[in-house]
Amino acid sequence: MNPPRDAEPVPEQYQPERNTNISSGPCRIVPVTMKSRMRMRTSVYQCARYFMHEWGADFPSYDPKGDEDARPFLWVANTGGGWYQAVGAVNFRKRNWSHVSPWGLEWIWLHPFARGRGYLKAAWPYFEQEFGDFIPEPPYSPAMRHFLLKNWRGELGDMFRKNNGVEERASKL
Secondary structure (H helix, E strand, O other): OOOOOOOOOOOHHHOOOHHHOOOOOOEEEEEOOOOOOHHHHHHHHHHHHHHHHHHOOOOOOOOOOOOOOEEEEEEEEEEEOOEEEEEEEEEEEEOOOOOOOOEEEEEEEEOHHHOOOOHHHHHHHHHHHHHOOOEEOOOOOHHHHHHHHHHOOHHHHHHHHHOOOOHHHHHOO
16 A cells, blocks of 8 residues: 555654564554545554454444545555555544534554554644644543543643543543
8 A cells, every 4th residue: 555645744753753663664644535545545444443343333433435524544554665554543533512622533543563652652743733632532442541641731631630531521522
């Protein structure tokens, strides 16, 4: 799979460091739009299905054929020879929340071998820049709860920390 040519690339400073290789090359995060190749949109959908299976959701929350409110990104690893392999995805969704940010981090899924390698930490400032004071939506794994306690900034992040990461507060937003 080749990176999309139609989407603005994620700046280099938000990419994982070179020492986070999981294959023969570094892992990068790339935006996926409805103009991206179907293979990339299908990779996001597959990650949504993996998330669904891990968390017992009823359906994958991304449609590769048309999902105007979604803003997905793929983590891709360079496997050599110009080929890339998807190792995870994250999806932001436009919400109709009147009293808080209009963006929610709906789900994130990384392959088990890609977890704990700093991919989300490297991209987090970029997501804050792109989506403002977005809301990471539950459910949270223990690792994600720990990550949010350390990295979620702003008024909502402060509220999350005051409640020691209890997701019931975040789910009422």
